[in-house]
Amino acid sequence: MxxxxxxxxxxxxxxxxxxxxxxxxxxxxxxxxxxxxxxxxxxxxxxxxxxxxxxxxxxxxxxxxxxxxxxxxxxxxxxxxxxxxxxxxxxxxxxxxxxxxxxxxxxxxxxPINYLPDEIYGNQSLKLRDSALELGYSWEKQLMLVDLSKCKSGYSYESKxxxxxxxxxxxxxxxxxxxxxxxxxxxxxxxxxxxxxxxxxxxxxxxxxxxxxxxxxxxxxxxxxxxxxxxxxxxxxxxxxGFYFDPNMGIFGLIPGLKSTDNFVGTMQTHLEDDISLGDANVQKLFYKILTVAMFKPRHYFSFSDNIGIGVKVEEPMGGELMENGKYHKTLSQEVLSKLDRGTEAAIEILKNAGAKHIIKSPLSPTSVGxxxxxxxxxxxxxxxxxxxxxxxxxxxxxxxxxxxxxxxxxxxxxxxxxxxxxxx
Missing domain, CATH: 3.50.50.60 (FAD/NAD(P)-binding domain)
Incomplete structure (x- = not known):
């Protein structure tokens, strides 16, 4: 050098x-x-x-x-x-x-800060909302950084x-x-x-x-x-x-004939408790296929049009360390894992109420590291x-x-x- x-x-x-x-x-x-x-x-x-x-x-x-x-x-x-x-x-x-x-x-x-109109959502997101509301969960729209003029017919990467x-x-x-x-x-x-x-x-x-x-x-x-x-x-x-992050996972099921399409993610959510939330995890087809390949779920890989998904997220407290090699490291507590289980049970309840079968769970991943x-x-x-x-x-x-x-x-x-x-x- x-x-x-x-x-x-x-x-x-x-x-x-x-x-x-x-x-x-x-x-x-x-x-x-x-x-x-x-x-x-x-x-x-x-x-x-x-x-x-x-x-x-x-x-x-x-x-x-x-x-x-x-x-x-x-x-x-x-x-x-x-x-x-x-x-x-x-x-x-x-x-x-x-x-x-x-x-x-x-x-x-x-x-471009907007709430998405219903006509922008895919069928899977509307089905998920209907099921959550039917069971008594709030299911509120989230503001999005999306230019509505660029997504008049549905999801558009360019609109974000x-x-x-x-x-x-x-x-x-x-x-x-x-x-x-x-x-x-x-x-x-x-x-x-x-x-x-x-x-x-x-x-x-x-x-x-x-x-x-x-x-x-x-x-x-x-x-x-x-x-x-x-x-x-x-x-x-x-x-x-230390640092914090929010462990999360996706729970996915299949509803035959749902006609799912590419969709904005995270547009609606509810809070079970102050630090446990559920949200729309109806990802775009490309990400869905990448995820199902990684999970080795061939039935789901070939069934994107039937797919419906919900995310579970828990707020995990400060802790862990930034090690000398430049990597962050921490171990999730049993309390956090128990909260993830409670969130997962609620997510599965909503999916089953919507008519979903063949329910699978993605691996845990962190978000909102800070x-x-x-x-x-x-x-x-x-x-x-x-x-x-x-x-x-x-x-x-x-x-x-x-x-x-x-x-x-x-x-x-x-x-x-x-x-x-x-x-x-």
Whole structure:
């Protein structure tokens, strides 16, 4: 590996081009700031195909047989997410000295935030709702980041908002995007962050080490990267309180003649208890086939048009550790497993009431991983670390009391940080 110093000076260096990184870049570039975006993945034409998914998907272990999924590409994991748009926890952030109300009002003007009309849902989702309501469960629609004009005839991958659109806006306003750039550490001058060191990967040549310098350094690389970059840069108390995630599984059955179609996921849900929820898990045909192949369920693989699914999720408390090898690890408690069992029983009841047979369960998987960094401990109310001019803005800093889909909250938090950075200059 060779070394090469890049002496270009930027107003801001943003590590990561996902929801937060893209939003901050967009806001700063719009005000003519010189912005560098470093993205570990490559820019690809986003499409929901097997080859498209495989080319950007990256699995990260968070415990025994538990793997979280992220997308390494421009725009980050919004390339693969469901598009659910839960409202930000305004009171929670307000108690930490962060007011997101202005940023939410701005986000509403820029993002396609909608409830889906019934005609957009597949037959399986409507059947699931009818069954849940018949049994006395609430079954409420969730806000979605979906452009209704792009899905008039049903599900459309293109209709879901992607952070890549904000990256494109930033580039149009002069920002520089470098793909295949893996940041290894932050460069400091005493207690002040002044730049970053990163590996630039060229397939035929290997990696070359670069340095870039900036007035502000913003870590927005995600829960699986930002804490490790901080640790590698000398900040030792990262994840000292552990982390959180929500274990979940899908329960699927078959109803002959249902005529299921591709469908938005997570659009409706109910809460059995404060920390146990059930939701629509009627995934698109491609994901359904991938899942049933992994589970070795040939009957279900060939029966997508009869498929109906419901998800079970439990909020799991803080704990575990971020190990030296950069992997998160924790073991689920018996209490959490018992809650999953209670949720599963209710899900099976709803499916059977709908007429489903041949019911199967997917393996456990984690979602909503976060909490490795705490606001007021690892970062202040301006999201600045103990080192001046070094900020963190991604799922790492989301409070463990908020377990809903984070995309809309992250857009608002990124806008909040961008406002602070612009006000400082």
């Amino acid at each position: 060779t070394e090469l110093n890049q002496n270009n000076q930027y107003d801001a260096i943003i590590i990561g081009s996902g929801t937060c990184g893209a939003t901050i870049a967009k806001e700063l570039a719009k005000q003519k700031k010189k912005v560098l975006i470093l993205e570990r993945g490559k820019t690809v034409l986003l499409k929901e195909s097997l080859s498209g998914i495989v080319s950007i998907m990256n699995e990260i272990s968070v415990g025994k047989k538990l793997k979280d999924m992220r997308a390494l590409t421009t725009g980050g994991t919004t390339a693969l997410y469901f598009g659910v748009a839960a409202l930000p926890p305004f009171d929670t952030f307000s108690s930490l000295g962060i007011d997101l109300t202005q940023d939410y009002e701005e986000a509403k003007k820029e993002l 908002w992607k952070a890549k659109s904000f990256v494109d806006d930033a580039i149009d306003d002069g920002a520089t995007l470098v793909n295949r750039a893996e940041v290894t550490k932050i460069i400091f001058d005493k207690n002040k962050a002044i730049g970053v060191e990163y590996k630039f990967k060229v397939r035929a040549v290997g990696s070359t080490l670069y340095q870039a310098f900036g007035e502000k350094i913003i870590l927005a690389a995600g829960i699986h990267a930002s804490p490790m970059i901080l640790r590698n840069s000398g900040i030792k108390n990262v994840a000292k309180n 909490g490795a960094l705490n606001i007021s401990e690892h970062v202040d109310k301006n999201l600045e670390t103990e080192f001046k001019n070094l900020y963190v803005c991604d799922r790492s800093v989301l409070p463990d009391t908020y377990r809903k889909p984070p995309t809309l909250t992250l857009v608002c938090l990124a806008k909040y940080l961008a406002r602070h950075l612009l006000a400082e200059n």
